[in-house]
Amino acid sequence: MNLPLVTLLRVFCPFALGYFLSYLYRTVNAVIAPNLVADLGLDPGSLGLLTSAYFLTFALFQIPLGILLDRFGPRRVEAGLLLVAALGALIFARADSLTGLIAGRALIGLGVSACLMAAFKAFVIWLPADRLPLANGIQMVSGGIGALAATTPVEAALQFTDWRGVFLTVSGLTLLAAVLLFAIVPEKHEPPAGESFREQMAGVGKVLSSRFFWHIAPWAITAQAAYLSLFGLWAGPWLHDIAGQARMAVAGTLMLVAVAMTIGYLAFGLLAERLGRRGIPTMQVAAGGMLVFLAIQVLLTLQWRAAAVPLWLGFGFFGTACILPYAVLSQAFPRHLSGRANTGLNLFVFITAFAAQWLIGVIIGLWPETAVASYHPHGYRAGFGLLVALQAAAAGWYFKTGYEQGRNKGAEAS
Numbered sequence: 319m320n321l322p323l324v325t326l327l328r329v330f331c332p333f334a335l336g337y338f339l340s341y342l343y344r345t346v347n348a349v350i351a352p353n354l355v356a357d358l359g360l361d362p363g364s365l366g367l368l369t370s371a372y373f374l375t376f377a378l379f380q381i382p383l384g385i386l387l388d389r390f391g392p393r394r395v396e397a398g399l400l401l402v403a404a405l406g407a408l409i410f411a412r413a414d415s416l417t418g419l420i421a422g423r424a425l426i427g428l429g430v431s432a433c434l435m436a437a438f439k440a441f442v443i444w445l446p447a448d449r450l451p452l453a454n455g456i457q458m459v460s461g462g463i464g465a466l467a468a469t470t471p472v473e474a475a476l477q478f479t480d481w482r483g484v485f486l487t488v489s490g491l492t493l494l495a496a497v498l499l500f501a502i503v504p505e506k507h508e509p510p511a512g513e514s515f516r517e518q519m520a521g522v523g524k525v526l527s528s529r530f531f532w533h534i535a536p537w538a539i540t541a542q543a544a545y546l547s548l549f550g551l552w553a554g555p556w557l558h559d560i561a562g563q564a565r566m567a568v569a570g571t572l573m574l575v576a577v578a579m580t581i582g583y584l585a586f587g588l589l590a591e592r593l594g595r596r597g598i599p600t601m602q603v604a605a606g607g608m609l610v611f612l613a614i615q616v617l618l619t620l621q622w623r624a625a626a627v628p629l630w631l632g633f634g635f636f637g638t639a640c641i642l643p644y645a646v647l648s649q650a651f652p653r654h655l656s657g658r659a660n661t662g663l664n665l666f667v668f669i670t671a672f673a674a675q676w677l678i679g680v681i682i683g684l685w686p687e688t689a690v691a692s693y694h695p696h697g698y699r700a701g702f703g704l705l706v707a708l709q710a711a712a713a714g715w716y717f718k719t720g721y722e723q724g725r726n727k728g729a730e731a732s
Contacts, residue, residue, distance in 0.1 A: 455587015
């Protein structure tokens with residue numbers, strides 16, 4: 319199926335803008351964290367809770383989102399939700415208490431909860447299955463650019479305005495994105511599934527009871543949660559407190575990490591597509607990248623200061639392999655269940671990311687600040703180490719269940 323270039327651009331570009339904004343919202347607190355702490359006197363646990371509220375509402379809406387995407391289509395669902403995100407950013411910008419900030423951040427998380435899944439659903443509708451890994455990778459590039467915008471550009475903007483001005487601006491951009499998405503994305507009129515609500519929920523149950531889903535989900539969940547929670551907040555304080563970087567240097571390093579992320583999303587998408595033509599499954603490509611990603615986190619946990627920047631660049635690049643399981647699930651389930659398959663995984667990813675980002679702050683807060691008003695290295699080591707242990711256990715489960723499935727197939731064949 320070869321679509322006209324104009325149609326491809328109408329499908330890709332509006333969703334790319336939405337995901338750009340989603341990732342900007344997701345990662346901006348890594349740069350503005352010192353401002354929030356100074357203005358509101360937040361401790362590490364409160365900072366973690368505030369930032370992770372985005373993940374909680376994002377996660378809780380995933381199952382309803384999957385049903386809405388499969389029933390009403392990605393264009394209308396995402397456009398409506400982006401209006402909620404714009405309202406959340408406005409509330410965040412005007413809040414003068416922790417409660418107000420959490421409320422605004424929670425609405426932002428809800429409002430951008432469709433930005434990736436809606437795009438994936440649109441690609442399933444418009445593109446052949448063998449192009450999904452590359453299409454998903456290209457979509458993720460827009461998120462990397464959003465992460466780029468949340469680093470040095472935001473730090474530079476803070477020289478002219480404050481964090482409230484930044485959020486007011488992004489609120490306006492989000493409103494514009496909602497209008498553009500609704501006006502530009504084409505509709506593909508397919509025969510309605512005709513599912514009742516009970517049948518729709520049965521589809522969710524079919525996904526979540528699948529042995530294949532739970533073969534890959536634990537590792538995808540823990541790796542993605544580590545990627546989101548660390549880069550979205552704790553990478554910035556780590557670079558300051560452990561690597562000894564000044565604020566502008568921290569923003570510069572995070573910008574380089576975002577560049578590595580952008581390259582990684584495209585590289586892994588291309589690699590998965592080309593190796594897939596040679597019969598190598600996408601999940602094998604994902605597993606290779608995720609193993610390297612885990613090894614890098616071990617070194618960050620050990621606080622190898624001399625290699626801090628290369629390690630975080632590797633973190634940004636190899637962590638993008640964690641997105642490939644979404645394409646695997648899209649291909650494994652019938653098309654009418656594709657939205658629910660991906661949002662089912664996303665539900666667990668973002669609940670875990672919420673818990674991880676908050677818990678790391680709580681763990682860091684167990685140690686007193688050092689003499690230079692930095693968080694204690696032992697707190698980072700304990701928090702990062704917990705994420706490493708969870709991923710190692712999940713990787714062990716993936717290889718164990720894969721081995722057992724292969725052995726069972728061999729026994730059946732004999």
